[in-house]
Amino acid sequence: MTLLDAPKFDEARARRRQQILSISAGAVGVLIIVWWLVAGRPVDWPWNWNAHLFGRAAVNRFLEAIERNDLAAAYGIWTHDKDWQQHPAQHSVYPFSRFEGDWGATSPDNEYGAIHSHHIAAARVYGNVLLVAVLINGRKSDALNVDYDPKTKTLNFSPPGVQLYLGP
Numbered sequence: 486m487t488l489l490d491a492p493k494f495d496e497a498r499a500r501r502r503q504q505i506l507s508i509s510a511g512a513v514g515v516l517i518i519v520w521w522l523v524a525g526r527p528v529d530w531p532w533n534w535n536a537h538l539f540g541r542a543a544v545n546r547f548l549e550a551i552e553r554n555d556l557a558a559a560y561g562i563w564t565h566d567k568d569w570q571q572h573p574a575q576h577s578v579y580p581f582s583r584f585e586g587d588w589g590a591t592s593p594d595n596e597y598g599a600i601h602s603h604h605i606a607a608a609r610v611y612g613n614v615l616l617v618a619v620l621i622n623g624r625k626s627d628a629l630n631v632d633y634d635p636k637t638k639t640l641n642f643s644p645p646g647v648q649l650y651l652g653p
Contacts, residue, residue, distance in 0.1 A: 525608065533610045540615035540633030541605055547631075547640055548603040548619065551588055560584050565638040597621045597629065607649045614641075618649040626651070 517531070524534040525541050543562060550559035560581050561567045569576055586592050590599035600621055606628055607618045615635065618628040628651060630643035 525605075527608065529610055533615075536610060536615045536633070536635040537608055539635065539638070540617060541608055543633055543638065543640060544605060544617045544619060544631055545603075548600065551600050552602070554590060556585055556588060557581075559588065563640045565640075606651050609649055611643075611647065616643055616647065616649055618651060 520534060521527070521531075524538040527534055527537040529537065543565075547559055547562040550556075550562060557570070561569050563584065564576055564579075566576070569581070573581065586594045588600075589595060602622055604620045604623075605617060606620050609616055611632075613634070613636070615633040617631050617633060619631065620628050628648070630648045632641045632643050633639075634641065
């Protein structure tokens with residue numbers, strides 16, 4: 486076969502190939518947009534969107550357990566260990582007794598009082614963690630700032646002096 490003996494151009498095959506490429510590119514674009522919407526429309530790089538998705542879900546589950554006054558389940562979410570009662574020595578850095586003092590509805594250390602409602606106001610990646618600002622009991626200021634570590638899937642208090650700016 487020489488150059489002059491090239492096969493005849495197949496117009497139907499070329500059109501079919503172009504349609505497959507167009508539909509595939511459109512499907513990838515739609516999946517990216519849906520992923521962004523499900524992750525909470527983060528203003529961040531796409532490789533951090535899963536941290537937003539799972540971090541916001543963990544903070545929501547945690548605060549819903551606090552609202553139900555189910556501190557044992559909330560502590561399991563905080564430490565990412567449902568069976569924390571089987572081995573409490575592994576959580577000696579922040580034991581359950583201290584957790585109860587920080588999050589209990591009648592505790593003097595709990596500056597929010599009994600938590601009845603929450604709203605995630607903002608979430609941003611800060612270093613290697615997701616910093617989540619939560620407005621408790623309808624407050625408009627003084628948000629609770631919680632860190633979510635995507636590697637260990639644990640929650641923690643944000644470092645001193647680190648909080649998200651929620652506007653004026």
